[in-house]
Amino acid sequence: MHAPKVTNQPTIKRLPSYLHIIESAQRDGKEYISGTVIAEELKLEPIQVRKDLALTGIVGKPRIGFPVDELIRAIYSFLEWDREHRAILVGAGNLGTALMGYREFNKRGMNIVAAFDLDKNKIGNSHHGTPVYSLGQMSEKIAEIGVDMAILTVPSGHAQAVADLLVRAGIQAIWNFTNIKLKVPEDVIVQKEDLSSGYAVLSVKMRLTHSQTANAEV
């Protein structure tokens, strides 16, 4: 069996930003929110927002918009954020520690139940409630705890070796924050996080601003 291909990745990536805005409308006591309002907040086209949200099965009413509570439930259900995802984290360095402290993950169903590291100074500590164990205990702990996914924040040089250990321990989904393209069996899901993606967009926006300014100066 192959890991599934997700064809509408750009849409799925936008859902968390929609959720922020819709939840803020909910906190403000609103019952409905229009696609146009969401589009303006995120600088997207309204048609794009409506198409994206249709994926969750909720259709807005003309002139009224989307029912807030129902839409939030539909997004949670679409992403399965309404159930717990038990995660472990490997590599309790700066990035790993930052992710353990990222409270939004918790709200979105992710529970980082254990972290692993090689550094004796880190083992035995806990960060934001997550205990840090030695890498040697990993397979045993995975079997004991029951884990849905692993977050990989080790130095790139160790990435493949740790991924091999994770696969051997039965992990089916890896969120890869390293620079390495991991080699894993075809049925293992790898989601690679690339911090350079956002920097690429920012760079193009800066370039466009420079040329706007240059044009304005002509």
Added chain:
Amino acid sequence: MHAPKVTNQPTIKRLPSYLHIIESAQRDGKEYISGTVIAEELKLEPIQVRKDLALTGIVGKPRIGFPVDELIRAIYSFLEWDREHRAILVGAGNLGTALMGYREFNKRGMNIVAAFDLDKNKIGNSHHGTPVYSLGQMSEKIAEIGVDMAILTVPSGHAQAVADLLVRAGIQAIWNFTNIKLKVPEDVIVQKEDLSSGYAVLSVKMRLTHSQTANAEV
């Protein structure tokens, strides 16, 4: 003047992953790389890869592919990663420190020249060669150094106040790692980084795998 809208954001976000693969072909001494090979590596459709790369102005030759050196130069030039982007970082916590140590940024033209924090234990230190100053010195240092962009990694509660300070100091581009939707003048670029986006894609892939397995069991 408004901050520019970037319409082909999904394409731009994919360029860094293309770059990884093309640079690895370059290290292997290859002169040409085919769109199909890139597509297979990234599990994309070949037509998507060719359309994306056309944005840089380079067109592949049938049966031969794209000239590796030329394509790398074209991507660098499209993203303006062939010139220096001087950045400051505000908030030298775990995430900020992780970003200061992220060597790939350096290769991509980003130079984090200074960091700022409120914590007296951090001020005066330096991380991966980047000195940490007090927040009170920020405006003065920005004027002195000459800065293209600011990376915002402060706790969410301080995000808007720090963004106001950055705008007042003349910063035109903010890479926002906080959860806050910043209010800034229309000509200031904000790129919001949302770590939940990757988690959303991973969650959908895990859900699809579960339903594959469930079907297989029927």
